Amino acid sequence: MIHKKTIKAYVYQRDQGKCFHCGKSIRFNQTTLDHYFPKSRGGTEEFFNLVACCKFCNRMKKSVVPKDxxxxxxxxxxxxxxxxxxxxxxxxxxxxxxxxxxxxxxxxxxxxxxxxxxxxxxxxxxxxxxxxxxxxxxxxxxx
Known part of the structure:
Protein backbone atom coordinates (compact mmCIF):
# COMPACT_ATOMS: atom_id res chain seq x y z
CA MET A 1 0.00 0.00 0.00
CA ILE A 2 1.28 3.45 -0.91
CA HIS A 3 1.62 6.03 1.90
CA LYS A 4 -0.96 8.84 1.73
CA LYS A 5 1.71 11.58 1.71
CA THR A 6 3.34 9.94 -1.32
CA ILE A 7 -0.01 9.86 -3.11
CA LYS A 8 -0.74 13.49 -2.24
CA ALA A 9 2.74 14.60 -3.36
CA TYR A 10 2.35 12.89 -6.74
CA VAL A 11 -1.18 14.25 -7.35
CA TYR A 12 -0.12 17.77 -6.28
CA GLN A 13 2.86 17.68 -8.64
CA ARG A 14 0.87 16.12 -11.49
CA ASP A 15 -1.80 18.82 -11.16
CA GLN A 16 0.92 21.51 -11.03
CA GLY A 17 -0.07 22.82 -7.60
CA LYS A 18 -3.48 23.96 -8.79
CA CYS A 19 -7.01 23.05 -7.85
CA PHE A 20 -8.29 20.70 -10.53
CA HIS A 21 -11.73 22.31 -10.38
CA CYS A 22 -11.16 26.08 -10.17
CA GLY A 23 -7.55 26.28 -11.36
CA LYS A 24 -6.42 28.38 -8.40
CA SER A 25 -2.86 27.85 -7.13
CA ILE A 26 -2.79 26.12 -3.75
CA ARG A 27 0.00 25.40 -1.30
CA PHE A 28 0.79 21.75 -0.67
CA ASN A 29 -0.31 21.91 2.97
CA GLN A 30 -3.64 23.49 1.90
CA THR A 31 -4.33 20.84 -0.75
CA THR A 32 -7.05 18.24 -0.30
CA LEU A 33 -7.46 15.18 -2.48
CA ASP A 34 -10.79 14.90 -4.25
CA HIS A 35 -12.09 11.55 -5.44
CA TYR A 36 -13.14 12.63 -8.93
CA PHE A 37 -15.64 9.76 -9.08
CA PRO A 38 -16.87 10.09 -5.47
CA LYS A 39 -15.74 7.54 -2.93
CA SER A 40 -19.29 7.45 -1.55
CA ARG A 41 -20.43 6.14 -4.93
CA GLY A 42 -17.70 3.55 -5.33
CA GLY A 43 -14.77 5.72 -6.43
CA THR A 44 -11.31 4.36 -5.72
CA GLU A 45 -8.22 5.69 -3.94
CA GLU A 46 -6.14 5.20 -7.07
CA PHE A 47 -4.05 7.86 -8.83
CA PHE A 48 -6.43 8.03 -11.78
CA ASN A 49 -9.35 8.97 -9.53
CA LEU A 50 -7.65 11.54 -7.30
CA VAL A 51 -7.18 15.22 -8.11
CA ALA A 52 -5.65 18.12 -6.20
CA CYS A 53 -8.36 20.35 -4.85
CA CYS A 54 -8.77 23.45 -2.72
CA LYS A 55 -10.88 22.95 0.39
CA PHE A 56 -13.68 25.16 -0.92
CA CYS A 57 -14.11 23.22 -4.19
CA ASN A 58 -13.93 19.89 -2.39
CA ARG A 59 -16.74 20.96 -0.04
CA MET A 60 -18.84 22.32 -2.92
CA LYS A 61 -18.45 19.21 -5.10
CA LYS A 62 -19.68 16.86 -2.36
CA SER A 63 -20.72 13.51 -3.89
CA VAL A 64 -21.54 14.83 -7.34
CA VAL A 65 -20.37 12.60 -10.19
CA PRO A 66 -18.88 14.90 -12.85
CA LYS A 67 -20.25 14.32 -16.34
CA ASP A 68 -16.71 13.95 -17.69
Whole structure:
Protein backbone atom coordinates (compact mmCIF):
# COMPACT_ATOMS: atom_id res chain seq x y z
CA MET A 1 0.00 0.00 0.00
CA ILE A 2 1.28 3.45 -0.91
CA HIS A 3 1.62 6.03 1.90
CA LYS A 4 -0.96 8.84 1.73
CA LYS A 5 1.71 11.58 1.71
CA THR A 6 3.34 9.94 -1.32
CA ILE A 7 -0.01 9.86 -3.11
CA LYS A 8 -0.74 13.49 -2.24
CA ALA A 9 2.74 14.60 -3.36
CA TYR A 10 2.35 12.89 -6.74
CA VAL A 11 -1.18 14.25 -7.35
CA TYR A 12 -0.12 17.77 -6.28
CA GLN A 13 2.86 17.68 -8.64
CA ARG A 14 0.87 16.12 -11.49
CA ASP A 15 -1.80 18.82 -11.16
CA GLN A 16 0.92 21.51 -11.03
CA GLY A 17 -0.07 22.82 -7.60
CA LYS A 18 -3.48 23.96 -8.79
CA CYS A 19 -7.01 23.05 -7.85
CA PHE A 20 -8.29 20.70 -10.53
CA HIS A 21 -11.73 22.31 -10.38
CA CYS A 22 -11.16 26.08 -10.17
CA GLY A 23 -7.55 26.28 -11.36
CA LYS A 24 -6.42 28.38 -8.40
CA SER A 25 -2.86 27.85 -7.13
CA ILE A 26 -2.79 26.12 -3.75
CA ARG A 27 0.00 25.40 -1.30
CA PHE A 28 0.79 21.75 -0.67
CA ASN A 29 -0.31 21.91 2.97
CA GLN A 30 -3.64 23.49 1.90
CA THR A 31 -4.33 20.84 -0.75
CA THR A 32 -7.05 18.24 -0.30
CA LEU A 33 -7.46 15.18 -2.48
CA ASP A 34 -10.79 14.90 -4.25
CA HIS A 35 -12.09 11.55 -5.44
CA TYR A 36 -13.14 12.63 -8.93
CA PHE A 37 -15.64 9.76 -9.08
CA PRO A 38 -16.87 10.09 -5.47
CA LYS A 39 -15.74 7.54 -2.93
CA SER A 40 -19.29 7.45 -1.55
CA ARG A 41 -20.43 6.14 -4.93
CA GLY A 42 -17.70 3.55 -5.33
CA GLY A 43 -14.77 5.72 -6.43
CA THR A 44 -11.31 4.36 -5.72
CA GLU A 45 -8.22 5.69 -3.94
CA GLU A 46 -6.14 5.20 -7.07
CA PHE A 47 -4.05 7.86 -8.83
CA PHE A 48 -6.43 8.03 -11.78
CA ASN A 49 -9.35 8.97 -9.53
CA LEU A 50 -7.65 11.54 -7.30
CA VAL A 51 -7.18 15.22 -8.11
CA ALA A 52 -5.65 18.12 -6.20
CA CYS A 53 -8.36 20.35 -4.85
CA CYS A 54 -8.77 23.45 -2.72
CA LYS A 55 -10.88 22.95 0.39
CA PHE A 56 -13.68 25.16 -0.92
CA CYS A 57 -14.11 23.22 -4.19
CA ASN A 58 -13.93 19.89 -2.39
CA ARG A 59 -16.74 20.96 -0.04
CA MET A 60 -18.84 22.32 -2.92
CA LYS A 61 -18.45 19.21 -5.10
CA LYS A 62 -19.68 16.86 -2.36
CA SER A 63 -20.72 13.51 -3.89
CA VAL A 64 -21.54 14.83 -7.34
CA VAL A 65 -20.37 12.60 -10.19
CA PRO A 66 -18.88 14.90 -12.85
CA LYS A 67 -20.25 14.32 -16.34
CA ASP A 68 -16.71 13.95 -17.69
CA UNK A 69 -15.51 11.42 -15.11
CA UNK A 70 -14.92 8.72 -17.75
CA UNK A 71 -12.68 10.93 -19.86
CA UNK A 72 -10.81 12.34 -16.86
CA UNK A 73 -10.21 8.91 -15.28
CA UNK A 74 -8.89 7.58 -18.61
CA UNK A 75 -6.56 10.56 -19.08
CA UNK A 76 -5.30 10.36 -15.49
CA UNK A 77 -4.77 6.61 -15.89
CA UNK A 78 -2.66 7.19 -19.00
CA UNK A 79 -0.62 9.82 -17.13
CA UNK A 80 -0.13 7.54 -14.10
CA UNK A 81 1.11 4.72 -16.37
CA UNK A 82 3.44 7.13 -18.18
CA UNK A 83 4.78 8.33 -14.82
CA UNK A 84 5.33 4.74 -13.62
CA UNK A 85 2.71 5.03 -10.86
CA UNK A 86 0.51 2.23 -12.22
CA UNK A 87 2.48 -0.96 -12.63
CA UNK A 88 1.80 -4.38 -14.10
CA UNK A 89 1.61 -7.60 -12.14
CA UNK A 90 0.50 -9.50 -15.22
CA UNK A 91 2.72 -12.41 -16.28
CA UNK A 92 4.70 -12.16 -18.40
CA UNK A 93 5.72 -8.75 -17.04
CA UNK A 94 5.30 -5.83 -19.40
CA UNK A 95 8.04 -3.23 -19.54
CA UNK A 96 7.30 0.48 -19.17
CA UNK A 97 7.17 1.15 -22.93
CA UNK A 98 4.73 -1.73 -23.46
CA UNK A 99 2.48 -0.47 -20.63
CA UNK A 100 2.52 3.06 -22.02
CA UNK A 101 1.52 1.66 -25.43
CA UNK A 102 -1.38 -0.29 -23.91
CA UNK A 103 -2.51 2.71 -21.86
CA UNK A 104 -2.38 4.95 -24.92
CA UNK A 105 -4.99 2.74 -26.62
CA UNK A 106 -7.50 2.88 -23.77
CA UNK A 107 -10.89 4.07 -24.99
CA UNK A 108 -13.36 3.21 -22.24
CA UNK A 109 -13.64 2.45 -18.55
CA UNK A 110 -16.09 0.69 -16.30
CA UNK A 111 -16.18 -0.16 -12.63
CA UNK A 112 -17.38 -3.09 -10.67
CA UNK A 113 -17.17 -3.83 -6.95
CA UNK A 114 -13.74 -5.44 -7.26
CA UNK A 115 -11.75 -3.28 -9.68
CA UNK A 116 -11.66 -0.76 -12.47
CA UNK A 117 -11.50 -2.06 -16.02
CA UNK A 118 -9.88 -0.06 -18.81
CA UNK A 119 -10.64 -1.22 -22.33
CA UNK A 120 -8.76 -0.67 -25.56
CA UNK A 121 -9.22 -2.18 -29.01
CA UNK A 122 -9.06 -5.91 -28.32
CA UNK A 123 -7.98 -5.90 -24.67
CA UNK A 124 -9.04 -5.10 -21.14
CA UNK A 125 -6.81 -4.11 -18.25
CA UNK A 126 -8.10 -4.94 -14.76
CA UNK A 127 -6.72 -2.49 -12.21
CA UNK A 128 -6.81 -2.52 -8.43
CA UNK A 129 -4.64 -0.55 -6.01
CA UNK A 130 -2.69 1.05 -8.88
CA UNK A 131 -1.68 -2.34 -10.25
CA UNK A 132 -2.70 -4.02 -13.48
CA UNK A 133 -3.32 -7.53 -12.21
CA UNK A 134 -5.08 -9.05 -15.20
CA UNK A 135 -5.17 -8.51 -18.93
CA UNK A 136 -7.66 -10.13 -21.25
CA UNK A 137 -7.29 -10.05 -25.00
CA UNK A 138 -10.33 -10.60 -27.19
CA UNK A 139 -11.27 -10.33 -30.84
CA UNK A 140 -14.16 -8.26 -32.11
CA UNK A 141 -16.61 -10.24 -34.20
CA UNK A 142 -16.93 -8.99 -37.76
CA UNK A 143 -20.52 -8.14 -38.65
Missing amino acids: WLTINIELFKKAVLDGKVISQVEPKYNQDELVGLAHGIESIFRNKINTVFEGDGYRLYVKENKIYKMVRFHHEEE
